[in-house]
Amino acid sequence: MSICLSLACTLLITGPPNPELLPEKTNWESIQSNLRKPEQWDYQVNSLIGKKSEKNDANDKTIFLIPKTVKNDAIYFREKRNDCAHGKDIVSYPHVECLWMFIKNHSGKFMVNGGIDGFTQLVKMQFDPSENDPTSDFTELLNLLPSVVHIDEIKTLFSKLFNVVPMRFQSQDYHKQFWIYLLENDETLRGHLLSYLKEELGKLEGFLFAYPKLIRYYSDDDSTLRKIWNIIIPAINLYEDRMESLYGMTNWLILNQKIPKIELPEFWKKWINNGILRWVGNILTPEFVALLQSSGYFTTYRDYLLRESNAGSNYSFWYDEEQLLPIYLRYGDLDQELVQHVNTILVNLKSSGSFKSRVAEALNIDGGARLKLFKMQCNDLGVKCYYGNSIDEEEGS
Secondary structure, three states, X not given: OHHHXXXXXXXXXXXXXXXXXXXXXXXHHHHHHHHXXXXXXXXXXXXXXXXXXXXXXXXXXXXXXXXXXHHHHHHHHHHHHHHHHOOOOOOOHHHHHHHHHHHHHHHHHOOOOOHHHHHHHHHHHHOOOOOOOOOOOOHHHHHOHHHHXXXXXXXXXXXXXXXXXXXXXXXXXXXXXXXXXXXXXXXXHHXXXXXXXXXXXXXXXXXXXXXXXXXXXXXXXXXXXXXHHHHHHHHOOOOHHHHHHHHHHHHHHHHOOOOOHHHHHHHHHHHHHHOOOOOOHHHOOHHHHHHHHHOOHHHHHHHHHHHHOOOOOOHHHHHHOOOHHHHHHHHOOOOHHHHHHHHHHHHHOOOOOHHHHHHHHHHOHHHHHHHXXXXXXHHHHOOOXXXXXXXXXXXXX
């Protein structure tokens, strides 16, 4: 009886946060009126436990928006009480303990618009600047989770929460803090969140670039790590604002040998094929360059150039490399084979354009030190350098 009375009070005092999930206004007012009548409230509460929303007959959620298993348990305890009241059964200590655990674990679900949809609505309001200060404390809201959402519904909850609280690099800081707090402060929820994300690669990518430390939670999950470095990272469009995140994850993966050494060339080849570095070549940090140098990116790029291109005729290939090749010329090894290959294409290209100017810019960094080395290699090879063979000669056009 006490649980029914508690539910009656909940129905009377709770304002409906989502009217679309409730009956028509007149029906709702009639329900609340019946709850005030001593002869009606018990029947009204128990009928509402299984009552579907009249706004959508196809909706299998009750007004309380509780899982069917919880609804059935509530009905069981009501029937057990009635049987005892009429001398048909006996309530023993195990029954009382079971009822207490039921109330403790599920009482939060028995509210108007409770459960997943109700909780999602509360979170949405929490971070809606027109409804609330979005930077205000949200921890009390998260404390409701264990009593509001059944563990079997946790993935559905995450799916709905990501819709109202997006987690990606461009997200508001208070959105990021919400997910970071959920990840780091509840071990049970963390496990479910990690499990959910590894099945939703799009959301996993957004989370990773918003909070790169997430990757460390998958330290012992080789399968998920492989998806991250083999699928997610090579497919990104990299701009300046994401460089730090990409460096942090890639550096961690390589330092901790999460990418097998034998597979590093294939890893870097995917970077090259997708042109990951093409928009950030001029702003790579020294740490990022050192990582690329020490882990084989430039070696892989050099081999790729010599294998895939033809210095005499494949002009379209070289024009496609006008962002990536200058990066190599700045930081990679200017060995004789590579220099001869690049020099030949410079000579053979009859039309001027951004390709030649980008190459010249790359070779003239550090006061022209790279250009000097380029010329020296041409001299040692006995070939005519596109920029002239005199070491003191100014850069050619």
